[in-house]
Amino acid sequence: GAGVSQSPSNKVTEKGKDVELRCDPISGHTALYWYRQSLGQGLEFLIYFQGNSAPDKSGLPSDRFSAERTGGSVSTLTIQRTQQEDSAVYLCASSLTGVGTEAFFGQGTRLTVV
Amino acid sequence: GNSVTQMEGPVTLSEEAFLTINCTYTATGYPSLFWYVQYPGEGLQLLLKATKADDKGSNKGFEATYRKETTSFHLEKGSVQVSDSAVYFCALTDSNTGKLIFGQGTTLQVKP
Numbered sequence: 001g002a003g004v005s006q007s008p009s010n011k012v013t014e015k016g017k018d019v020e021l022r023c024d025p026i027s028g029h030t031a032l033y034w035y036r037q038s039l040g041q042g043l044e045f046l047i048y049f050q051g052n053s054a055p056d057k058s059g060l061p062s063d064r065f066s067a068e069r070t071g072g073s074v075s076t077l078t079i080q081r082t083q084q085e086d087s088a089v090y091l092c093a094s095s096l097t098g099v100g101t102e103a104f105f106g107q108g109t110r111l112t113v114v
Numbered sequence: 115g116n117s118v119t120q121m122e123g124p125v126t127l128s129e130e131a132f133l134t135i136n137c138t139y140t141a142t143g144y145p146s147l148f149w150y151v152q153y154p155g156e157g158l159q160l161l162l163k164a165t166k167a168d169d170k171g172s173n174k175g176f177e178a179t180y181r182k183e184t185t186s187f188h189l190e191k192g193s194v195q196v197s198d199s200a201v202y203f204c205a206l207t208d209s210n211t212g213k214l215i216f217g218q219g220t221t222l223q224v225k226p
Contacts, residue, residue: 031212035216041218042203043158043203043216045213045214048212048213050212056213091157093158093214095212095214097212098207098212099212101207105157108157
């Protein structure tokens with residue numbers, strides 16, 4: 001596709017359930033980022049993938065959060081045993097090389113935990 | 115670690131007023147610096163960038179200059195319009211890893 005695609009666009013889940021959020025980056029982009037944006041708040045860094053390097057997981061808030069990137073392309077962010085405080089918009093972005101290059105953002109997945 | 119600090123918002127201006135949104139950073143090496151904008155109901159998009167000291171990024175009448183001596187990248191516009199109302203994010207990429215981190219964002223509201 002022409003841009004970064006995220007699915008689903010909206011997800012409502014019950015507390016304690018697991019959820020998977022998907023990101024399709026722009027083809028050929030080696031860098032992929034996940035962020036969380038709570039209502040009225042800034043962008044909280046979660047995880048960064050760059051090529052074949054080990055991902056930077058320093059922003060994952062707890063061990064309930066994990067992410068993978070298969071074949072250097074599609075990425076999935078998984079949240080286990082969801083809590084109400086996990087409710088937020090989850091944004092994915094990709095860039096050509098990471099260093100100094102523009103990041104292109106998807107429209108996000110709005111997660112609501114009830 | 116690297117970090118970005120922006121001035122607190124919201125900022126409310128009248129149309130045609132001068133805008134400054136302050137941004138300072140802490141980083142090792144020589145990061146690249148960015149301003150991203152999020153218009154109401156839209157996704158984040160790049161506004162401008164600068165990749166080395168003294169570079170000036172510009173777009174849509176906005177400007178920012180990479181000042182290494184003051185570790186700053188302040189956003190300016192000479193005459194704002196109602197259509198500039200948005201949330202503005204300052205950001206940097208680490209010069210070694212490309213990790214992209216953001217400031218907390220500044221909401222700008224321009225009134226006619």
